[in-house]
Amino acid sequence: MKEQLEQTINALSDAFRKESEQKYAAWAESIVKEYHYLDIQKPEEFSLLLSQTIDEQADLLVRTALSHIDMDSKKKHKLEFIYLQYQFIERHLESIILPFEGHGCSADKTRWLIDTYIAYLISGNLPTVEEKKYWHPKRGEVCDWVNWIDSMYDLYYGKFEQYAVIKHKMMQLYGQKNE
Numbered sequence: 001m002k003e004q005l006e007q008t009i010n011a012l013s014d015a016f017r018k019e020s021e022q023k024y025a026a027w028a029e030s031i032v033k034e035y036h037y038l039d040i041q042k043p044e045e046f047s048l049l050l051s052q053t054i055d056e057q058a059d060l061l062v063r064t065a066l067s068h069i070d071m072d073s074k075k076k077h078k079l080e081f082i083y084l085q086y087q088f089i090e091r092h093l094e095s096i097i098l099p100f101e102g103h104g105c106s107a108d109k110t111r112w113l114i115d116t117y118i119a120y121l122i123s124g125n126l127p128t129v130e131e132k133k134y135w136h137p138k139r140g141e142v143c144d145w146v147n148w149i150d151s152m153y154d155l156y157y158g159k160f161e162q163y164a165v166i167k168h169k170m171m172q173l174y175g176q177k178n179e
Helices: 002-034 043-052 054-065 073-084 086-101 106-123 142-156 161-175
Strands: none
Touching: 043 054, 054 073, 073 086, 073 106, 073 142, 086 106, 086 142, 086 161, 106 142, 142 161
16 A cells, blocks of 8 residues: 555656646757757856846836835845745744644745745834734744744855844744743
8 A cells, every 4th residue: 555655656746747848848849949058057057057047036016016015125135035035934934843833724824924034124114913823833932933043044155143143042042941
């Protein structure tokens, strides 16, 4: 039974991969031809190819999506970062939420935290949480979570100090046994 299940899962996975390859094969071939001078077998050059193609397209797309929002350039860049690196931020939030609170409503919690950070960037105001709801993390103040998300921008670009300090604080809050 277990072997049949594995075979079925592998067959489905292969089918999805083949469908994706067929859908994007012509596009991939055109990119390889256009950037023929790059050796995509080398990770550095592959990364350069991504930045010259997909990353530039994503940057334009996010600027278009956020064109209606008027704010200073540093905050706007952080807002764009949220859109472009959403999964990066989500995984870091989950690194605290999942081990300490479990999987229940974890997606709701990370979504609420990221949405709260976005609202903070736009308005400059932190929301107050009078009563904790199921979509709120069990520990930490809103400002702690917002500051930690804010530090992920610098972490992404190689500056880890503020991120580490705040994550340590968050872990200490969860280390307390009383709820």
